[in-house]
Amino acid sequence: MPTRTPIAVIGIGNEFRRDDGLGRAVVARLRERAAERPLPAGTVLATCDGDPARLIGLWEGSDLAVVVDAAHTHPAHPGRVHRLALDADALDRPRTTSSHGLGLGEAVELARALGRLPGRLVGYAVEGADSALGTGLSASVEAVVEPLAEDIEDEIVRHRDAAARS
Numbered sequence: 001m002p003t004r005t006p007i008a009v010i011g012i013g014n015e016f017r018r019d020d021g022l023g024r025a026v027v028a029r030l031r032e033r034a035a036e037r038p039l040p041a042g043t044v045l046a047t048c049d050g051d052p053a054r055l056i057g058l059w060e061g062s063d064l065a066v067v068v069d070a071a072h073t074h075p076a077h078p079g080r081v082h083r084l085a086l087d088a089d090a091l092d093r094p095r096t097t098s099s100h101g102l103g104l105g106e107a108v109e110l111a112r113a114l115g116r117l118p119g120r121l122v123g124y125a126v127e128g129a130d131s132a133l134g135t136g137l138s139a140s141v142e143a144v145v146e147p148l149a150e151d152i153e154d155e156i157v158r159h160r161d162a163a164a165r166s
Contacts, residue, residue, distance in 0.1 A: 006042035006163075007156055008062040008118070012050045012069040019078070019128030019141045023047065023068040026124075029149040039153070040160050052107035056116050064159045065118035066152055067104060070141070071125035078129035079140035081148060086121035122155055124148060 009030060011023030024047045031045055039045075046058050050069070059065035071082065086108060104123050111117045126148070129138040137145070 006062065007040060007064045007066075007159065008044045008046060008059050009066045009152060009156075010055065010058050010068070011045075011047045012055070012067060013047075014049065016133065016135060018130040018132055018134050018136065019126075019138050020070045020131050021135070022070040022126050022128065022137060022141055022145070025137060025142075025145050026068045026148050026152070029145050030152060033149055033153070037153075039156060043156065052110050055104075055107045056111045056114070059111075059118045059121065060116045062118040063163065064120045064122070064156070066155055067121070067123045068148065068152070069104065069123070069125055070128040070131070072131075073127050076129065077127050078138060079144050080127045081144055081151075082125040082127075083151075084123040084125065086117070086123075120159065124152070 009027060011025070011027035013020045013023040015021035015024050027045050027047055030039070034045070044058075044062075048054050048058055055067070059067070073080075084104070104125070108117065108121065126141060126144055129140055136142075
């Protein structure tokens with residue numbers, strides 16, 4: 001039986017594919033911020049290459065899982081953030097796809113079939129501008145790293161407060 005993880009924040013991506021490294025950059029920023037303002041006990045900050053099985057393994061048993069990933073959209077609006085929430089059995093599905101081929105939707109459906117969904121799942125998908133080989137985020141995507149880290153911290157606090165009330 002998996003160990004219970006109250007909160008898992010998972011950054012998906014490949015830092016050697018420019019904007020695809022967004023999820024990893026946000027998790028790195030959360031780690032930096034946690035040195036000054038610690039996250040609630042039991043919060044796990046992790047990164048993943050986007051493989052659905054690894055992703056499910058990271059969120060399995062969590063009360064809240066927050067997933068951050070770059071997305072491709074048509075037309076693209078680099079830096080635009082989409083928030084997706086899975087409550088009960090409903091997943092909002094925007095017109096985005098993961099930059100990894102298989103996306104969050106496929107991992108969710110597989111986890112649902114296996115009975116391995118987290119208690120609550122929130123995904124942040126950020127539209128990218130450049131997924132070519134190389135390091136560093138484009139300016140429009142880099143600009144959302146700090147505000148997105150703040151949003152995720154707020155998400156965690158809201159979850160913690162709601163759990164304390166119940």
